[in-house]
Amino acid sequence: MAILLDPPRWEAHGTVWAHLVSDVSLEELHDFARTNGVPDRSFDLDHYDVPAERVEALLAAGATPVSGKELLVRLRRSGLRVRGADRRRERGRRLRRRLAGRWADLGRVVVDDGLEAPWRDLGGELLDRWSEPHRRYHDLIHLEEVLTRLDDLGDDGEPVTPSVRLAAWFHDAVYDGGPDDEDRSADLAAKRLASVGVEERTAAEVSRLVRLTAGHDPQRDDVAGAVLCDADLGILGASPHRYGRYARAVRAEYGHVPEADFRSGRATVLRGLLGHTELFRTASGRSRWEAPARANMAAELADLEAGTTPRGS
Known part of the structure; x- marks a missing residue:
């Protein structure tokens, strides 16, 4: 050794x-x-x-x-x-390789062995979408973090089905910063999953779950929706340092919006989230992320209102 x-x-x-x-x-x-x-x-x-x-x-x-x-x-x-000059490129290469492995593992559960090539091609298409240059937060890192949080919820006993994992892959597959991104992502899921032999019932459930991520407000008896939405919102309960990077990435995605308008709009979003009795719908999500999420958002809101640089920067 x-x-x-x-x-x-x-x-x-x-x-x-x-x-x-x-x-x-x-x-x-x-x-x-x-x-x-x-x-x-x-x-x-x-x-x-x-x-x-x-x-x-x-x-x-x-x-x-x-x-x-x-x-x-x-x-x-x-x-x-790994040399300093190569680290960013190497991180991206390894991240894509890890995600390709996750996609292959998921394919073994939801499609027949005879469809390996189409499944692999669909995974490549999704990875390309998540790698689009205009993305700053809704990128491959976000995808991997959502999938990892699904693993965490599953380890805690929450039901993480193949449909939920597929929905994680598709939930921001279309991302142009518009109000119909989730609907377009859901439509893409229904179409592309059918093309690789996924059962119609499963494809329909994936599409439904993707649409839920527009508002993160599943019905109380929607267990699958609660699991997916909690994994997607889990970034709010990250460490203050990671939350700061997330907040800066969100600002970068809205770089076309004037600073005063962004601060006002972002503050409105945060007040709305903080006004919820519970941000997370699963017991595990609440235990893991509720308290730190509220602390992170309250700190960001205070900075927005004061006009200062977000903490964690």
């Missing part, structure tokens, strides 16, 4: 961070991280970011302490180092 850990000296998000790497293989690095409870979300292309309080335990588990300089030299020598 050649797991290396440098001293914690990188300040971010209220703590100090170290880097955990392998100079042999990413497989070895991921195995070590999983075994020692380092979360997947801490991985950044060629290393895991590790908070200072975890360093002692990881060293006790077998990581080798090295200086930051030695870690970088050995990582470069191994061929695993």
Whole structure:
């Protein structure tokens, strides 16, 4: 094993961070991280970011302490180092590959083996749509986050059906910033799912669920709708730093709107959301995201009203 850990000296998000790497293989690095409870979300292309309080335990588990300089030299020598200039492109490539794998897994559940090529082509079409250059928030990152939140809800015992997962893939497949985006996405789902052999009943349910994301207001007995809407709105309950990135991305998507008009409109949206008795319709969603979502939105609203830069920027 050649797991290396440098001293914690990188300040971010209220703590100090170290880097955990392998100079042999990413497989070895991921195995070590999983075994020692380092979360997947801490991985950044060629290393895991590790908070200072975890360093002692990881060293006790077998990581080798090295200086930051030695870690970088050995990582470069191994061929695993991703250069700074390449990191954005590499993140996009790996993200698309992960999502293509998710789409393939879903296809094994909902279509016959004989339709593998059409299913794969449809996945490629959807990934291309989610990669359109005008998107700033409604992009591949948002898609993966919604799918991950569905996994989280499922782990908590909420019913996450194949139809709900398909609806996540299609819910912003058409995104032009217009009032009919959800309807057009729903129509696309009905048409394209039928073309690859998905049962008519399933395609109709996916289309219905996609339309629900226009208002995120499912009926109380609509369990599937509640699960999808909670996963889509879960960004509201993210960490303040992630929420700040989300808020800036939303502003970028409305870059054509004058600042005063945007602040007024966005404040109206936030007041409306904060006025709901419950933002999330599932027990798991409320437990996970209700309190942090309200804190995030209240902070953003205060900044909008004060005319200051959003917190978390």
